[in-house]
Amino acid sequence: MREGAARSVAETHLSIVVFLGEHAYKFRKHVRFPFADLSTAGARERDCYREVELNRRLAPDVYLGVAQLRLAGDDVAAGGPVEHAVVMRRLPEECRLATIVAAGATTSAAGDAIDAVAERLAAFHATAERSPSITEDASPTAVAAALDDNVTEMAPLIDRLGDPGVFARVVELARRFVAGRSPLFALRCRNGDICDGHGDLQADDVYCCPDGVRILDCLQIDDRLRHVDIASDVAFLAMDVEVRGEPAAAELFVERYEAHAGQELPPALLDYYIATRALVRAKVGCIRHDQGGDAATGVAQYLELARRHLERSRVRLVVVGGLPGSGKSTLAHMIAERIGARVLRTDELRRVPPSPAGPGERYRPDAVRAVYESMFAAARSGLEMGTSVVVDATFAAEERRAHAVEVARACHAEAALVHCVVDDDVAERRLAARSRHGTSLSEADVEVRRSMASGEAPWPAGCDVDTGESPEVSLERALEVLERRS
Numbered sequence: 001m002r003e004g005a006a007r008s009v010a011e012t013h014l015s016i017v018v019f020l021g022e023h024a025y026k027f028r029k030h031v032r033f034p035f036a037d038l039s040t041a042g043a044r045e046r047d048c049y050r051e052v053e054l055n056r057r058l059a060p061d062v063y064l065g066v067a068q069l070r071l072a073g074d075d076v077a078a079g080g081p082v083e084h085a086v087v088m089r090r091l092p093e094e095c096r097l098a099t100i101v102a103a104g105a106t107t108s109a110a111g112d113a114i115d116a117v118a119e120r121l122a123a124f125h126a127t128a129e130r131s132p133s134i135t136e137d138a139s140p141t142a143v144a145a146a147l148d149d150n151v152t153e154m155a156p157l158i159d160r161l162g163d164p165g166v167f168a169r170v171v172e173l174a175r176r177f178v179a180g181r182s183p184l185f186a187l188r189c190r191n192g193d194i195c196d197g198h199g200d201l202q203a204d205d206v207y208c209c210p211d212g213v214r215i216l217d218c219l220q221i222d223d224r225l226r227h228v229d230i231a232s233d234v235a236f237l238a239m240d241v242e243v244r245g246e247p248a249a250a251e252l253f254v255e256r257y258e259a260h261a262g263q264e265l266p267p268a269l270l271d272y273y274i275a276t277r278a279l280v281r282a283k284v285g286c287i288r289h290d291q292g293g294d295a296a297t298g299v300a301q302y303l304e305l306a307r308r309h310l311e312r313s314r315v316r317l318v319v320v321g322g323l324p325g326s327g328k329s330t331l332a333h334m335i336a337e338r339i340g341a342r343v344l345r346t347d348e349l350r351r352v353p354p355s356p357a358g359p360g361e362r363y364r365p366d367a368v369r370a371v372y373e374s375m376f377a378a379a380r381s382g383l384e385m386g387t388s389v390v391v392d393a394t395f396a397a398e399e400r401r402a403h404a405v406e407v408a409r410a411c412h413a414e415a416a417l418v419h420c421v422v423d424d425d426v427a428e429r430r431l432a433a434r435s436r437h438g439t440s441l442s443e444a445d446v447e448v449r450r451s452m453a454s455g456e457a458p459w460p461a462g463c464d465v466d467t468g469e470s471p472e473v474s475l476e477r478a479l480e481v482l483e484r485r486s
Contacts, residue, residue, distance in 0.1 A: 013287040014038065014221070019090060025067065026051075026086040033287070034153050036221040041083070048084040050220045058124060058198070059214040062089045091207045091214065098203035101241060101249050113208040114249060117237075118256035120213040121201075125230045125261065128195035137227035138194040140182035146225075147174055150279055157286035161299040166307050170279065173310035177272050180315060180412030183384040184269060188229050199226035201237035203244065231265045235273030243278065243298070243305055267340065268386030271313035275306040282306070316341065316388040317379060317408040318482065321395030322420030323456060324449040325427030325434075327467030327474065331420055332392035334475045339482070341388035344375045372400055376407050383411035398457040405461070416482045417462030426468050 010017045014036060018025045028044035038044050045066075052063045064087045093099055100113045136142065151171050158167045178185075188194065199219030207214045219226045234257050242250035258264050282302035289299075316339065320332040329345065336343045350371045372393065379389045395401050401417055408415035428446045463481040467474045 011288075013284050013291060018085075022090050023064075024088045024090050025069075026088065027083060034149070035225070038221075045084045047220060048086050051086050051218075054218050054220050054226075055216060057128075058120075058218065059216050062091065062214055062216060063087075064089060088216075091209065095207045095209045096204060097206040097208055097241075098244065100208060101203060101244065101246050106248065110249060111252065114253050115256045116208055116213050117206055117215075118253055119260045120215065121198075121233065121237075122257055122260035124215075125195055125197065125233065128197060130192060130195050134196055134227045135189045135194045137224045138185070138229050138232075139189055140178075140185040142224075143185050144178050147178055147276060150276065150283065154279065154283040154286065157283065157290070158299075158303075161286055161289055162282060162303050163300060166300075166303045170275065170303060170306045170310060173307070173314065174272070174275060174279075176412050177268070177310065177313060177315065177386070181269075181272075181384060181386050184266065184386050185229075187385070188231075188269075193229050193231070194227065195230060196223070197226055197228045197230065197233040198236075199228060199233070201233055202240045203237065204240075206237070229269075229273070230261070231269050232273040232277070234265060235270055236277040238270070239274045239277045239281075239305065242274070243281075243301060266386055268313040268315065271309040272386075275309040275313070278302040278306040278309070313386065314388070315383055315386055315411065315413040316482065317383060317404060317411075317413050317415050318388070318390045319395060319401060319404045319415070319417045319462070320390055320392050320420065320478075321401070321418070321459075321462075322467075323394065323396075323427065323452055325431040325446075326420035326422050327430070327471075328394075328420040329392050330471055331418070331465065331467060331474055331478055332390045334471060335418075335478055335482075336388075336390045338475065338479065339388055341390045342382050343390045343392055344378055344382075345391075346371050346375060346393040349374050349378075372403075376403060379404075380407050380411060383408065383413045388413075394452065394456075396452055396456040401459070401461065414482075417459065418478050418481055419459040419462040419464045420467050420474075421464045422466060422468045 008019050010019070014029055014031060016027045016029060018027070026048075028038045028047055030039060030044075032039040038047060048066045052066055055063045067085050067087050068082055069085055070082055097113060097117060101110050104110055151174075154167070158164055197218075198215065200217060201215070202217070205215065205217040207216070234254060238250040238254050241253060254265065254270065279302070282299045285299040285302065318332075318335055318339075318341065320328045320335065322328045329347070332343055332345070335341065350367070375391055375393065379391055382389045391404060393400075395404075395417075405415045405417075427449060431446050431449060463484075465474055465477045465481065
């Protein structure tokens with residue numbers, strides 16, 4: 001009941017809904033798609049009963065049953081064809097979440113409604129059916145297959161309504177994310193985050209009534225499409241609210257859901273699911289256009305939203321290196337803050353027990369090698385979980401930079417090498433000041449810098465960033481390096 005629900009008739013790509021008084025009658029279209037076959041009367045009947053059964057989980061008093069209706073036509077006297085329709089109680093338009101948010105996303109009424117929906121969804125997810133077979137439908141292999149199916153179904157449609165260039169970028173980024181995040185999807189499965197969910201959460205189908213929240217129109221055409229990570233369900237509604245021009249309301253919904261569910265959803269995973277849910281809606285928009293629906297189906301808008309979230313979820317390994325006093329640690333933390341990354345610093349790792357206690361022992365070749373190996377292992381774990389990582393070390397040896405790039409490649413993450421450089425006199429003043437204050441974890445002094453300078457290998461694959469100017473200028477130059485490596 002999405003398109004024109006205030007009118008007497010509404011239409012989706014699979015159904016036609018007729019509103020009569022206090023009731024709504026939902027008929028299936030005679031259609032067949034790769035993801036839904038409603039081409040026979042038996043299939044349409046089964047789908048009606050399945051819709052009632054599943055939607056009573058979240059709106060038991062709305063789904064009244066299934067009616068048999070004889071259609072008018074030339075053969076009425078001979079019995080006439082029989083179709084089935086889902087019979088529903090019609091809910092007030094003013095209770096619709098889409099209406100409430102459109103009236104003012106920052107109002108207390110909207111905030112209360114969003115919180116109520118988040119609480120209801122979190123409670124539903126907590127008790128929703130779980131099983132090994134349900135979990136398997138959101139395994140790393142299944143997630144990759146679902147993306148490929150969606151892309152395959154949409155590719156022939158996109159030329160008419162969307163930008164093929166944006167679509168290609170969306171596909172590239174989505175496939176890259178999935179390819180390197182198998183450990184993340186597997187962890188979600190092991191943690192019990194996969195359930196028989198809703199599968200098609202949209203603000204038009206959510207009602208905040210005085211006596212409680214009703215969530216309608218779950219996905220019943222294919223159980224596998226409803227067996228999802230809870231983050232995927234949350235992402236669908238967040239996407240739908242955002243695409244309506246209310247990103248703050250979408251963020252509030254995610255925040256309130258996490259509070260009620262008692263867990264934080266991985267940000268990059270949420271971005272991925274928001275993007276793929278937008279891709280689904282873009283596909284539906286193309287189908288509706290081909291069925292004679294409104295040409296202004298928002299396909300381009302959905303694609304742009306998908307691209308934006310996938311750009312935000314890009315997983316990156318940024319190598320920030322340079323001689324002591326080059327400003328690499330300051331720049332590494334600024335980059336990490338800007339892109340939402342974790343910083344791994346050898347100066348910190350070499351002091352983690354059971355590392356050697358004395359400075360002389362900490363810098364033996366085998367101890368240095370062990371610190372770098374520990375850093376790369378931690379970096380790989382972060383990348384596989386969808387977290388970008390900034391590694392902060394001198395990286396004087398070319399083989400260590402090559403190792404970092406190989407870690408990124410293995411995780412299908414982007415790699416960027418930033419070589420911090422500065423005039424010797426500036427670096428030495430920094431080192432002298434650091435020594436006086438005694439607050440730095442680094443034990444390198446002016447003599448160490450001079451000694452290392454002669455042994456630093458060239459950075460042919462990296463980009464030099466002069467840190468002699470303001471930190472803000474250095475940051476912007478480093479970010480330019482990251483974008484060139486995308």
